[in-house]
Amino acid sequence: MTATATSHRSAVESGRAGFGQVLRAEWTKFRTVRGWLIATAVAVLIMVALGWLTGVGSHSSYDNGPGTPTVTGHPYVPLGPDGEAVNDRFSLVHRSLAGDGSITARLTSLTGAQVLLNHDDPSAPSETEPAPVQPWAKAGLIVKENTKQGSAYAAIMVTGEHGVRMQYNFTGDKAGPTGTVSAGSPRWLRLTRTGDTLTGYASPDGTNWTTVGTVRLAGLPSTVQAGLFAASPVVENVSQHLGGGGRVTGGKSQLTAGFDNLTTAGGFAGGDWTGTAVGSDDAQGLDQRGGFQQDGDTMSVSGSGDIAPDVAGSGDAMEQTLAGVFGTLTVMVVLGVLFITGEYRRGMIRTSLAASPRRGRVLAAKALVIGAVTFVVSLVATAVTVPLAEHILRGNGNFVYPVTGLTQLRVIVGTAALLAVASVLALAVGTIMRRSAGAVATVIVLIVLPYILAIAGVLPPGPSQWLLRITPAAGFAIQQSLPAYPQLSRAFTPAFGFYPLAPWAGFAVLCGWAALALAAAGYLLRRRDV
Amino acid sequence: MRSALHAEWTKLRTVPGPGALLVAAVALTVALGTVVAATLTCPAQGCAANLDAAKTSLSGVQLGQAVIAVLAVLAVGGEYSTGMIRTTLTAMPRRATVLAAKAVTVTGLVLVAGAVAALGSVLAGRLILPGNGLTPEHGYPPLSLTDGPTLRAAGGSVLYLALIGLLSLSVATIVRDSAAAIGLVLGVLYLFPIVLHVISDPDWQRHLQQIAPSNAGLAIQTTVGVPDLPIGPWAGLGVLAAWAAGALLVGGLLLRLRDT
Numbered sequence A: 001m002t003a004t005a006t007s008h009r010s011a012v013e014s015g016r017a018g019f020g021q022v023l024r025a026e027w028t029k030f031r032t033v034r035g036w037l038i039a040t041a042v043a044v045l046i047m048v049a050l051g052w053l054t055g056v057g058s059h060s061s062y063d064n065g066p067g068t069p070t071v072t073g074h075p076y077v078p079l080g081p082d083g084e085a086v087n088d089r090f091s092l093v094h095r096s097l098a099g100d101g102s103i104t105a106r107l108t109s110l111t112g113a114q115v116l117l118n119h120d121d122p123s124a125p126s127e128t129e130p131a132p133v134q135p136w137a138k139a140g141l142i143v144k145e146n147t148k149q150g151s152a153y154a155a156i157m158v159t160g161e162h163g164v165r166m167q168y169n170f171t172g173d174k175a176g177p178t179g180t181v182s183a184g185s186p187r188w189l190r191l192t193r194t195g196d197t198l199t200g201y202a203s204p205d206g207t208n209w210t211t212v213g214t215v216r217l218a219g220l221p222s223t224v225q226a227g228l229f230a231a232s233p234v235v236e237n238v239s240q241h242l243g244g245g246g247r248v249t250g251g252k253s254q255l256t257a258g259f260d261n262l263t264t265a266g267g268f269a270g271g272d273w274t275g276t277a278v279g280s281d282d283a284q285g286l287d288q289r290g291g292f293q294q295d296g297d298t299m300s301v302s303g304s305g306d307i308a309p310d311v312a313g314s315g316d317a318m319e320q321t322l323a324g325v326f327g328t329l330t331v332m333v334v335l336g337v338l339f340i341t342g343e344y345r346r347g348m349i350r351t352s353l354a355a356s357p358r359r360g361r362v363l364a365a366k367a368l369v370i371g372a373v374t375f376v377v378s379l380v381a382t383a384v385t386v387p388l389a390e391h392i393l394r395g396n397g398n399f400v401y402p403v404t405g406l407t408q409l410r411v412i413v414g415t416a417a418l419l420a421v422a423s424v425l426a427l428a429v430g431t432i433m434r435r436s437a438g439a440v441a442t443v444i445v446l447i448v449l450p451y452i453l454a455i456a457g458v459l460p461p462g463p464s465q466w467l468l469r470i471t472p473a474a475g476f477a478i479q480q481s482l483p484a485y486p487q488l489s490r491a492f493t494p495a496f497g498f499y500p501l502a503p504w505a506g507f508a509v510l511c512g513w514a515a516l517a518l519a520a521a522g523y524l525l526r527r528r529d530v
Numbered sequence B: 001m002r003s004a005l006h007a008e009w010t011k012l013r014t015v016p017g018p019g020a021l022l023v024a025a026v027a028l029t030v031a032l033g034t035v036v037a038a039t040l041t042c043p044a045q046g047c048a049a050n051l052d053a054a055k056t057s058l059s060g061v062q063l064g065q066a067v068i069a070v071l072a073v074l075a076v077g078g079e080y081s082t083g084m085i086r087t088t089l090t091a092m093p094r095r096a097t098v099l100a101a102k103a104v105t106v107t108g109l110v111l112v113a114g115a116v117a118a119l120g121s122v123l124a125g126r127l128i129l130p131g132n133g134l135t136p137e138h139g140y141p142p143l144s145l146t147d148g149p150t151l152r153a154a155g156g157s158v159l160y161l162a163l164i165g166l167l168s169l170s171v172a173t174i175v176r177d178s179a180a181a182i183g184l185v186l187g188v189l190y191l192f193p194i195v196l197h198v199i200s201d202p203d204w205q206r207h208l209q210q211i212a213p214s215n216a217g218l219a220i221q222t223t224v225g226v227p228d229l230p231i232g233p234w235a236g237l238g239v240l241a242a243w244a245a246g247a248l249l250v251g252g253l254l255l256r257l258r259d260t
Helices: A019-031 A034-056 A318-322 A325-346 A348-355 A359-395 A405-433 A436-455 A461-470 A472-479 A503-527 B002-013 B016-039 B053-082 B084-091 B095-132 B148-175 B178-198 B202-211 B213-221 B233-257
Strands: A086-088 A090-116 A127-130 A138-144 A153-159 A164-168 A172-175 A187-194 A197-203 A210-216 A223-231 A235-241 A245-251 A253-268 A274-278 A291-295 A298-303 A307-309
Touching (some): A034 A359, A034 B178, A090 A245, A090 A291, A090 A298, A138 A187, A153 A197, A318 A359, A325 A348, A325 A405, A348 A359, A405 A436, A405 A503, A436 A461, A436 A472, A436 B053, A461 A472, B016 B053, B053 B084, B053 B148, B053 B213, B148 B178, B148 B213, B178 B202, B178 B213, B202 B213, B213 B233
Parallel strands (some): A223 A298
Antiparallel strands (some): A086 A307, A090 A127, A090 A274, A164 A172, A187 A197, A197 A210, A253 A298
16 A cells, blocks of 8 residues: 655745736835935936036136127027037128029139237238148038028038038038049039029039039028138147046138139029128128139139038037936946845845745846836936026026937936946846945946046047947947037047947947846856855 | 054955955056056157156056055945944944054055055056157156156055045945945046036136045146146145045044944
8 A cells, every 4th residue: 555645735826926026026125225215316416416516617708809898608609400500601702593593613723721810909800821721621612591600501512631522501411522623633513403402513524524412402492692602610639638628729721712614504693793701790801701803704712611510619518417427327336236235235135036036037127126216216317407407507608509309308318228227237247246345346437437538538539439439438428419520620539528439329338238247147146056 | 553453454364355456456557557558659740748658657546546445445344244343343442443443454555555556557657658659759758766756646646545545444434334435435536527527617627626536636646737737736635635534534433423
């Protein structure tokens, strides 16, 4: 006779250890520690306080020349057709064009010069001395809505070092044939208007034409200004200082362009060509900043300035109000690490893992809780800080670069997402190291130190950009609100807030780090004893 | 005090953590200094006017200070997390003496490690920089500790690290939690340089540079353009010393007044 023994089976439903249950347990752990709730409040306060400090710590004032009173505010910054800040100062030689038409000219020479500032009397006519043509100095044919700064335009041009370009509405830029212009190898240009469509052509000989670009300027009025133009941007020399960012020095440059074989067709008004210094103050006519000389169908146009987007130097970018992100980051990293190391320290981890033995689930629940809490808390902080600090900045006379609502949303929400991912990274590193101090220091150093080394001028621009490509600090790219336009000869370096990676690409690098760390943490949590 | 010192020394000596952290501090400081020096290039026509060879070589301190901070925080925070602090204070009820002994022991260790790190960094700069165009012909003699400003930069970096250690130890005594303490210390050290970068008002910038522990303290590393600094090298180190002394005072008071 044999007896069969049945093993005991618990009557409790196995569904108790479902993910929802684990998640709820972790959320309870977080919300019932009073110190952590205080810390999240502090994290919000730091962001808001530093945003406020950025606002009150930045003042802008200007005067209209010696002897005039200094007023709070900033010099006028024109806005382009799409609302972005632009540079729009150049020499324009134009006639009215009603309806369709076409203008053709041969560009035979480009001559550069440096404008010398007269420090004793800034209002005196400036003198020039010969200098190389600036890489983005430009001259050619243009059709512009009117002679006001920031109005819509399309232009076909030859540049100093970037060949023929078709540019329109400040941000648009299409490349054409390469090479520069000389008497031996002139360049024919043609700009045709049909309704609101403009087409730019280039030709080496005036017979064989290639289309450089066709653009549609929506809402272009029937009567526009069309003609020739010349512009040469400010020369920039950048020097960097340890701890204090960079300094830009430079001077005005000038470009003189020689045209011949100038012909027009279509609805051009008769009469003489008019010279206008677009963007110049009333006191300064075209003669002072350049000018034009006409002899039959031959014309020479000189100009300084630029027709391009303005992304630095006139004011503050909106993300500068979010300097407090580093303070908030520090707090959230401490919380992320403590969320797991606190359990190791108290031995609580044994209870947690005994209650829900599927360790991966526990880690996932913790990551979800700390990530979500950080995201919500940070979103409150950024959503309050940006409008508040922008308001104070404007009140102090600063110009804040306008950006589209979508970009604004990306910076505000992206910063919160960045902090959430950083807190998950902290949780993962805490799980790997099981010690608070070491883990906190590791995560802060991983995220913040590369950023400091890159922006504070410790490293040269090349290595700085590499740091911001491969370290978790790449994630800060999501805060960059102004794009780095290739058609500007500016120092688009980290020290000036320009990241080597696109916003979401940089954020993806940070996410990659967090994912790797979380995978390693999950593996170690399963393999190790507690 | 002798026995207190001996006790603290035994605590630090007999666990592997502090030793490993000291080695890491030296290695990371020299490594970052070497990398920064190696990336620095000087075109043939001459370097930028504000290039500071000594400061460049010693820039690894930016990283080394984080490790030193961890070491110093753990010297106190470790006792709180394990409850060892109760045993310590039972054995040595004079709490000020305990804190002083900890401060002396940690500072001594950091001074030794900092000296090794600074020497290694200067040596690395001396070997690397001439190859990058910082040659005597361009006005950059090889880095040498016999040169007054370079000696000040190197020696000052050692003192800077020691003061960071003292500050971290005091903060840990105040907050009694390693994670919070290290977050606070690194937050203060790294946040100021970033805020400085954003604020555009020159007066505010100057004042912040004068009071920020990391910026003012690291003024000691400057050997080029010293008169243009917002705060002099020794005065800057004094600011950091004031931060450390203030924190130590508060930490000592709280240690006396609070239950453990």
